[in-house]
Amino acid sequence: MVANPALLAATHEDDARSSLELPIEGMSCASCVGRIEQAIGKLPGVEDVSVNLATERARIAFASGQVVPEAVVNAVRDAGYTPVFGSVDLLIDGMTCASCVGRVERALTAVPGVVEASVNLATESAQVKTVGAITPETLIAAAEKAGYGARIRPDSIQGTEPEETRRSATARREQAHVVAAALLSFPLILPMLLAPFGTTIMLPGWAQLLLATPIQFWLGARFYRAGWKALRARTGNMDLLVALGTSAAYGLSLYQLLAAPAHPTHYYFEASAVVITLVLLGKWLEGRAKRQTGAAIRALMALRPERARLVSSPGKERDVPVEAVQIGDIVRVRPGERVPVDGRLVQGETAVDESMVTGESMPVAKAEGDQLTGGSINGDGSVLVETTAVGAETVLARIVRLVESAQGAKAPIQRLVDRVSAVSVPVVLAIAMLTLVGWLLAGASVEAAILNAVAVMVIACPCALGLATPTAIMAGTGVAARAGVLIKDAEALETAHRIKTVVFDKTGTLTQGKPSLVAAAGVEGIAEQELLERAAALQTGSEHPLARAVLAAGENVGIAVPRARSIRALPGRGVSATVGDESLLLGSGRLMKEEDIDTGSLRARAEKLEGDGRTISWIAEIEPRRRLLGLLAFGDEVKPGAITAVGALHERGIRTVMLTGDNQGSAAAAAAILGIDEVVANVLPEGKAEAVTRLARTNAPVAMVGDGINDAPALAAADIGIAMATGTDVALHAAGITLMRGDPRLVTDAIDISRRTYAKIRQGLFWAFIYNVVGIPLAALGLLSPVIAGGAMALSSVSVVTNALLLRRWRPTASERNVQ
Known part of the structure; x- marks a missing residue:
């Protein structure tokens, strides 16, 4: 899948000079232009830089080979602006372990203009961020040069059927190989199985050779091919370890057979054959388990x-x-x-x-x-x-893309694991060589020394390290999608389990977002109906929730709404207009204070209503004389799950804050009902992001939960934004997590899913490391035969993936209650 392939253009003006065109977001004035030009101009090798505010693009000329696009991107970021990337999603064939991941990433990032490449072993995919005129074919060629197959990932729902067909065919082929290997290796291992019962049989050496050879060079050919590609790339992987280890056992047996055919001895053909069989079985089970982790996406696709x-x-x-x-x-x-569109x-x-x-x-x-x-x-x-x-623009298609993106992304912890895995194969080979030399120096036979070295190579399991994190993330994001929680990327999933403070916007998030007029009071001489007529006139044409409540109340009592002129919205404060010969204001107490309107005559009534959690709007006349006309009180019912959600967060040790534009009195009353720890009231829309940033200084990490367009900056300012899908697309794009229904309890579910997922990641990494830390020394000391070592290696990957799959059986609290 290719996104924004033409975002940037790179040209070679001549052999000594190149240029790059980079889109940049966040510029607002000429000083922004100067700041960016200065930041890029400082880079060594930059000869000229020109930033266009109108097109929001920077054109950089530099000496060929002197400047890499990544340096330009970092300079723009450091200046406080956002560079826009192109992106290419690839499917990668031939990866078998974590060291393969590192090799593909290095090959892709070596392509000039690639800013970041994130390769996922579990999904067999790569997400590549690019600058410059990079074509998918260039990236595919880089992956193929490293020894792996690559192709463009098909776009969400429309292109998945051929891919599923291909994967099913691969699974059937792998299953057939496992069956064939098992049938051929069973006669070889039969003497070992019968020995405890006192039965001694031994196949002739040539019969063992005939059975072991197809396993070694036909069914095991994949290990030789992948191992050879690794050697050509001057690196190593699991396949190289298996190929070297089994070849050593097979070669030793063949030497014994050819050197002394007339003197039968114990051969080790069963070691090489059974190791390959067990590894093939492990890879087949691993693939089957990985396909199960993608069940959530397939279930979503099947809805169409x-x-x-x-x-x-x-x-x-x-x-x-x-x-x-x-x-x-x-x-x-x-x-x-099913609704088709x-x-x-x-x-x-x-x-x-x-x-x-x-x-x-x-x-x-x-x-x-x-x-x-x-x-x-x-x-x-x-x-x-x-x-x-239709097509890719439907909600379902966007959900599928979001889940695919999250499952294919790389968690921060995985980058550390990849660095460890990158050196694991050379270390294992070194240990195997030391084992061989050590046993020979200790006086052991050549056969024993070789078999112990083989056991060391075979038991090493870098693939388990590479699978622990991505399979858990796939399972976790799948559970989340079924529960109505869409997680944008692995970083959002990682942040959520560390959240210490959750900030809720009040209206539409903790409350229904459908306020109603519950009381109206005019000053002396102003009747309630007269007050309502003026208010309805001021709110004509407005889509604000309070405006709709006023108009609905007026319609219910059948008032005639007078015509208003010169209507002007005052963001975060209210509205002004001319009705008849009166200039009127309707809005908050802040607006009344700014306009020097005395609200003292109705202050006691307002405070009582605010104490009941009502939101107060004031109506005043500016001309012909400045005076208060009355007040309107609005009630917005608390969502059924809001109190439960706040309580559940407290049980998890998370602090709760309510952010609202309401006055302190009504906000505090609502917070008391909900059990909120802290209230930040009287916040203007443009001040929400600043309030979140202020809270993050002392209570980080902070999550912001909102549903409206005014929340988008605050969602972006938080460590993680959580958006209700009942809100606007702007809010959804700014959020790291999207809740597909307006239930506040899903906030707790999102945090629980993150915590469960990271528990599985820790468990998987623990077992993957334990297999190596315990298994390799045992093999080096001669306490494990190659057959047992091969079984342990296969078991390591299968157990790590299976443990991650257990997450699919768990259902978060709100989802469980919803089903009941």
Whole structure:
């Protein structure tokens, strides 16, 4: 999958001079231009730099070979701006262990213009960030030169079927190889199995050779091919260890057979054959387990119907492939069918099961004008839906891409593991050589020395180290997706388990976000209906939740709304307008104070209402005379799961903060009901990010939970942003975690999933290291035969992956309660 392939352009003006064009975000004025030009201009080799504020691009000319794009990117970042990258997603074939991961990453990052390459062993994929005119073919060629196959990853739902078919074919081939190896090696190991029962049999040496040779050079050919590629790249991997170890055992046996054919002795063909069989079995089981970790994505993909019922004209319908449906087309969805596209319900009523998309187990009622999500199941109503999104732009496709991205990303802890794994093979080979020499110096036979060295090479398991983290992340993100929690990347997953403070926006996050007018009080001489008429006039055309509440209240009592002129929104404060011959204000206490309006006559009433958790808006007249007219009190019901969510966070030792634009009185009352630890009130929209940053200085890491466009800067300012999917796309893009339904308890679920996932990562890494730390010395001391060592090596990978898979059986608290 290629994203933004033409974001940057690099050209070679001549042999001695090159140029690079880099898009940059965050510039707002000429001083930004100067700052960036100065930062890039300091780099050695830069001859000229020109930044264009209008196009938000920087053009850099430099001496060829003097400047790498990564240095330019870092300079822009250090100056406080955001460089824009291109991205390419590749599928990588032929990786077998963590050392392969490092080799592919080094090959990709060596390509000029590659800023970062993240290779994932579990998903067999690479995510590459690029600057410059880099084509996918260039990256594929780099991977192939390193000895691995590579191809562009197909785009989400549309291109996955061929890939699944290929993987299924590979799995069947591996299974056939395991069966063939087992059948051929069983006669070789039979004498060992019968020996404890007093039965002694020995196959002739030539028969052992005939059985072992196909295993060694046909079924084991993959180890030779991959090991040779590693040697050509001047590095090592698991395949090289297996190839060297089994070749040593096979070669020793062949030498004994050829050197003394007339004097039968004990051969070691069974060691090489059984080791290869066990490793093949381990790789097959490992692959099977890895495919299970991707079950969440496959389940999401399966939600997309293959066909849709297109309404071409009234009374005329035809069955078409879902790819043929265009935005604006009308489709009919019958009872029990899956909704084929994202769309707006234009005829009929129904209830829709959105559980596989949002985790909400109860059907959601839908009426005309409501949005339907592709992949959800229609209830008992036959409805017409106008298509609003198709293909890659549907909610389902975006969810799949997000989960794929998270599963393919590399956690920070994995980078340390990869560095350790990169040196593991040379270290193991050195230990094997020392073992061989040591036993020979100690007077052991050549056979014993070689077999002990073989055991050392065979038991080493760098593949287990490489699988511990990515398989746990795949399982964890899969559990999260089923629970209605979408995790953007591995870094967000890593941060979530360390969260110490959760900051909630109040409206729409802890409350329903649908306030209603619960009280209105005018000053002496102003009737309630008169007050409501003025308020409704001021709020005409506004989409603010409080405005909708005022208009709904006016409609309920049947008032005639006067016409307002010169309506002006005052962000974070209120609204002003002219109604008749009066200039009016409606807004917060802050606005009244700024306009020098005395609210003392209704202060006692306001304080009582605020004590009950109500939000107060004041109405005042500016002209012809400056005076207070009255107040409106709004109530917004607390979400059913909000109190439970706050309590659950406290149980986990996490501090809670509520961030709101409401006044201190009503905010404190709401916080008392919810059990919130701290309230930050009277915060303007533009001040939310600053408030989060301030909290992070003393209570980091901090998570910010919000759902609206005003929350987006605060979400970005937090260590991790958590967005409700009921909010805007802006908020979702700024968030590291997205909750697919407006249930605050999912915040706890997200943290629990992160904690469980990292517990599995720690367990996997522990066992992977233990296998090596304990197994290699035992093998070097001659306490493990090559057969036992091979079994232990195969078991290490399988056990690490299986342990990660156990996470799939666990269900987070809110999800479990939702099902019940």
